[in-house]
Amino acid sequence: MAKYFFSILLFCLSMGVYAQGNAPFIILLGTAQDGGYPHMGCEKTCCSPAWKNTTNRRFVVSMALVDPSSKKWWLFEATPDIREQLHYFNSLTKGAYNYLPEGIFITHAHIGHYTGLMELGREVMNTKNIPVYVLPRMKKYLETDGPWSQLVRLGNIQLMPLTADSTIALPDNINITAFTVPHRDEYSETAGFRIATSVKKYLFIPDVNKWEQWNRSIVKEVEQVDIALLDATFYDNGELPTRNIKEILHPLVTETMATFEKTGSQTKSKIHFIHLNHTNPMMWNKAKQAEIKKLGYNIAVQGEKL
Ligand SMILES: [Zn+2]
Numbered sequence: 001m002a003k004y005f006f007s008i009l010l011f012c013l014s015m016g017v018y019a020q021g022n023a024p025f026i027i028l029l030g031t032a033q034d035g036g037y038p039h040m041g042c043e044k045t046c047c048s049p050a051w052k053n054t055t056n057r058r059f060v061v062s063m064a065l066v067d068p069s070s071k072k073w074w075l076f077e078a079t080p081d082i083r084e085q086l087h088y089f090n091s092l093t094k095g096a097y098n099y100l101p102e103g104i105f106i107t108h109a110h111i112g113h114y115t116g117l118m119e120l121g122r123e124v125m126n127t128k129n130i131p132v133y134v135l136p137r138m139k140k141y142l143e144t145d146g147p148w149s150q151l152v153r154l155g156n157i158q159l160m161p162l163t164a165d166s167t168i169a170l171p172d173n174i175n176i177t178a179f180t181v182p183h184r185d186e187y188s189e190t191a192g193f194r195i196a197t198s199v200k201k202y203l204f205i206p207d208v209n210k211w212e213q214w215n216r217s218i219v220k221e222v223e224q225v226d227i228a229l230l231d232a233t234f235y236d237n238g239e240l241p242t243r244n245i246k247e248i249l250h251p252l253v254t255e256t257m258a259t260f261e262k263t264g265s266q267t268k269s270k271i272h273f274i275h276l277n278h279t280n281p282m283m284w285n286k287a288k289q290a291e292i293k294k295l296g297y298n299i300a301v302q303g304e305k306l
Pocket residue numbers: 033034110112113206207275
């Protein structure tokens with residue numbers, strides 16, 4: 001009898017491990033601001049380590065949402081580095097998934113976030129109807145402005161309309177909710193995404209204006225998830241001495257940390273800073289990186305599985 005119970009216990013344990021091994025996850029395929037790292041035209045101390053040594057380079061912010069049980073994956077953002085990033089994903093996952101994602105979710109029409117779509121056109125991949133999930137203004141922009149409208153006309157991409165604050169379901173109980181955030185909305189609105197899998201909830205806000213300009217509380221939003229990937233374009237106001245601080249609309253990392261100062265270490269540890277500008281010392285200064293980690297926050301790592 002004891003032997004019987006023991007084998008049942010072993011079976012349950014192994015199923016538990018199996019289920020966990022099959023749980024959806026995210027892989028960060030890039031952590032830099034739209035211009036990447038190193039930044040075109042920058043030969044200063046921030047970028048010189050990355051010009052000299054290619055292992056210091058970082059791609060523009062993007063991530064893969066991976067579902068091992070359905071063997072499917074989705075890409076968030078089509079960056080100017082998409083060519084490298086699809087190869088990177090394929091090598092990190094040892095070719096276990098289709099080379100192209102099941103779909104692409106895009107936040108907004110700034111170059112670091114959507115221009116990688118051009119690689120799907122007839123000049124390069126000539127893809128067939130890859131679903132591209134976008135909010136209404138972004139959809140209209142891609143439909144009406146060249147060269148993007150050609151991707152739609154030739155059926156390289158298929159636009160999948162999203163509605164702010166409503167949820168779409170992907171296989172295996174993965175739910176994606178787009179919402180809008182304040183940002184420079186010249187060609188499109190700007191989305192953030194909430195991703196809920198069977199095991200974890202994620203918040204993805206790569207580009208946003210000051211938190212006070214948002215009609216939601218960023219603290220409450222972070223508290224409701226397990227992992228929050230947040231805009232960390234600039235560390236502080238000393239970074240761009242030639243620019244008026246009022247022109248910088250992003251929340252500075254110092255401001256985000258002040259916003260979260262009174263929250264517990266558990267909340268702080270959910271935050272992973274992304275979208276780092278080349279001038280941000282969190283990208284290249286080891287002492288600054290250690291300081292941020294000591295305060296309980298994370299700096300997103302390219303290739304990291306979350
Ligand atoms: Zn950006």
